[in-house]
Amino acid sequence: MGVGTTLSGPEGVKAQSKSTIGQSELEQLGIEVLKRLSKEGIPPLPIHYEVFFEKVLEEKPAAFVKSVTEQMELEEEGLAERGVVLEKKLKQGVATTKEILQNIAYLYKALTALQETINKRSAEVSGLANPGAIANITSQLSSEVQKTVAILKNNSNQLKELYSKSLSIVKEAESETVYDSFFGIYNSRYFNMMVEREVKNLARFHYQCSVMVLCLKESVAREIGLERKIMLVNRTIAKLLLKTSRRSDVIAHLGNGIFGMLLRHTDSQNAVRTAERVSDMISSTNLFLEDKEIDLKASIGIIPLEEGRTIEEIMEAATNAMVEVESSDELSYKVGSYA
Numbered sequence: 001m002g003v004g005t006t007l008s009g010p011e012g013v014k015a016q017s018k019s020t021i022g023q024s025e026l027e028q029l030g031i032e033v034l035k036r037l038s039k040e041g042i043p044p045l046p047i048h049y050e051v052f053f054e055k056v057l058e059e060k061p062a063a064f065v066k067s068v069t070e071q072m073e074l075e076e077e078g079l080a081e082r083g084v085v086l087e088k089k090l091k092q093g094v095a096t097t098k099e100i101l102q103n104i105a106y107l108y109k110a111l112t113a114l115q116e117t118i119n120k121r122s123a124e125v126s127g128l129a130n131p132g133a134i135a136n137i138t139s140q141l142s143s144e145v146q147k148t149v150a151i152l153k154n155n156s157n158q159l160k161e162l163y164s165k166s167l168s169i170v171k172e173a174e175s176e177t178v179y180d181s182f183f184g185i186y187n188s189r190y191f192n193m194m195v196e197r198e199v200k201n202l203a204r205f206h207y208q209c210s211v212m213v214l215c216l217k218e219s220v221a222r223e224i225g226l227e228r229k230i231m232l233v234n235r236t237i238a239k240l241l242l243k244t245s246r247r248s249d250v251i252a253h254l255g256n257g258i259f260g261m262l263l264r265h266t267d268s269q270n271a272v273r274t275a276e277r278v279s280d281m282i283s284s285t286n287l288f289l290e291d292k293e294i295d296l297k298a299s300i301g302i303i304p305l306e307e308g309r310t311i312e313e314i315m316e317a318a319t320n321a322m323v324e325v326e327s328s329d330e331l332s333y334k335v336g337s338y339a
Helices: 023-040 048-059 062-126 133-173 189-204 219-222 228-242 266-284 311-326
Strands: 185-187 211-218 250-255 258-263 284-288 290-297 298-304 334-335
Touching: 023 048, 023 062, 048 062, 062 133, 185 189, 185 228, 189 250, 189 258, 189 266, 189 311, 211 219, 211 228, 211 311, 219 228, 219 266, 219 290, 228 250, 228 258, 228 266, 228 284, 258 266, 258 311, 266 334, 298 311, 311 334
Parallel strands: 185 250, 298 334
Antiparallel strands: 211 258, 211 298, 250 258, 284 290
């Protein structure tokens, strides 16, 4: 796992405003939580830390509790909003599907009734020799068919509208998703959102973060050949990234076989160490595709986050660094710079 930079602040830093506590006060709170865990003989794992964080926070003055709570809510607000949006979309989708099933059931009833009528009229006709009677039964049957056709036409239009509505809901829900099911990691939407959030946090807490982007070297992709096989190799790379990452890192597929890593509390120097570790792990992983051994290699671009930078500027700088590595036979990673 990459080594992150340590949060440190000068002692005696005062609150920047009435609603914002100083970094040193937060550090002191964290130290108290760790001391309490140690005293209780409880390992300082995230699940235990969270519980004791809340317990220690409850003992603090109301103003301090309010300020910390506001900052925590600010961090969680986006996740809660996305959850509400997806829940609404899910309920709309369920309701629409229910209507579709009801319409299909109604159509099934109508078709079943028509089949029964046809069978009944056929049996009646088979025992008749009178042309007039046959014509009368045929006319009744024609009338029944026309009624059923009208029902089918009306319901097919409703089904078409419901299908369009359902498809629209699915597309809207997909636009809110954060997960790439094929690669088993986050998608670009979530990654960009997290990077933007970290840029805002840099301005508030003044720590360091880095972004790393990487892709399979083009020479290796050419050797593999088929797009289907390249996708499988990229899925292997995604698993390797998960294996070598910290819990705090965000791993995502950004599209077109490009992966991103948001390295929290990590300066460019420590990001380089992470890049070296990732590159070594990928290079030491040999795959066999149809009895052919493939030596994996990746091109990695690194960019440290800076206050005020847009997501476009950040990703362009990281991608440009990755492209420079791609065009070099010697480099495996490069720290980029902003234009």
